[in-house]
Amino acid sequence: MFKNVIMYRIAPGWSATAQEIEARLQDNHFVECGASQEKSMGWVEPRGEAHGPLLEVMAGQWILKLMLESRALPASVVNRKAQERVAQIEASTGRKPGKKETRDLKDNIRLELLPMAFTKQSSTLVWIDREANLLVMDAGSQSRADDLVTLLVQGLPGLALSLVNTQLSPSAAMADWLVSQEAPQGFSVDRECELKAADESKAVVRYARHRLDTDEVKQHIEGGKMPTRLALTWNDRVSFVLTEGLQLKKLAFLEVVMEGASAGKDDGFDADVTIATGELQKALPALLEALGGEMPLA
Numbered sequence: 001m002f003k004n005v006i007m008y009r010i011a012p013g014w015s016a017t018a019q020e021i022e023a024r025l026q027d028n029h030f031v032e033c034g035a036s037q038e039k040s041m042g043w044v045e046p047r048g049e050a051h052g053p054l055l056e057v058m059a060g061q062w063i064l065k066l067m068l069e070s071r072a073l074p075a076s077v078v079n080r081k082a083q084e085r086v087a088q089i090e091a092s093t094g095r096k097p098g099k100k101e102t103r104d105l106k107d108n109i110r111l112e113l114l115p116m117a118f119t120k121q122s123s124t125l126v127w128i129d130r131e132a133n134l135l136v137m138d139a140g141s142q143s144r145a146d147d148l149v150t151l152l153v154q155g156l157p158g159l160a161l162s163l164v165n166t167q168l169s170p171s172a173a174m175a176d177w178l179v180s181q182e183a184p185q186g187f188s189v190d191r192e193c194e195l196k197a198a199d200e201s202k203a204v205v206r207y208a209r210h211r212l213d214t215d216e217v218k219q220h221i222e223g224g225k226m227p228t229r230l231a232l233t234w235n236d237r238v239s240f241v242l243t244e245g246l247q248l249k250k251l252a253f254l255e256v257v258m259e260g261a262s263a264g265k266d267d268g269f270d271a272d273v274t275i276a277t278g279e280l281q282k283a284l285p286a287l288l289e290a291l292g293g294e295m296p297l298a
Helices: 018-026 075-093 099-116 142-155 170-180 215-222 255-260 269-290
Strands: 006-010 039-044 056-058 061-072 118-129 134-137 161-163 187-197 204-208 225-234 238-243 248-253
Touching: 006 142, 018 061, 056 269, 061 142, 061 269, 075 099, 118 142, 118 269, 134 142, 134 269, 142 161, 170 187, 170 215, 170 225, 170 238, 187 215, 187 269, 215 225, 225 269, 238 269, 248 269, 255 269
Parallel strands: none
Antiparallel strands: 006 134, 006 161, 039 061, 056 061, 061 118, 118 134, 187 204, 187 225, 225 238, 238 248
């Protein structure tokens, strides 16, 4: 269900009910792009059932789903069409359009071509743990997360979010684990890592399917290359790649988790939510503790 994790702390005092949230989400229900619209963003049913609730509540956990649709209009196409228009103007009038006129041409061409452009949809899951005051996004990039935060804060009165920060920077902690060849309690270091130099060379060394408990890795770190990504597994249950920005990538729930799932549960949405939230409720605090604990809110 979740492939990525970006964590936000919910500021104390937010007391909205599930019914209030559902009503607010309905105000921004997803609508497909219009003919001349480049992007559309809104909430859809997490379960995927038409006309269902936009907020799913299971065992106290809230699940939302944001849909983004955009029209793919390559800049190269717009530029080529603009060059053709500029050439036509030069040929018919003997003058070359200025910068402002060229920009206007490109804007007009974009409007003309947008209705013919293909649309692409992508969705992002959001999990809210009210008891822990934690909001987790399955966002693959910080820019997508920023867009989502803006939509949430604008649409849900009283909601204030801040990125989770730890006492130890992930990069420094990962360097310590690799140099000492000792993972934090409950974790194991896997076979994927990226090291990047902080100087002007910006040199990068990547390891994939490779042992990391080697002198070579230690020498790279001692030489100034700091870890920006490191693959970890928590308690043989959840694997992921930790980034320098405290994001989790390639999140996967391992076989032992699936085997332990209740035989009475279905194998669809309910089971996915139960497994994902249940494991992350334990794995995420353990990770924050391994990074020295969370920085207090300002």
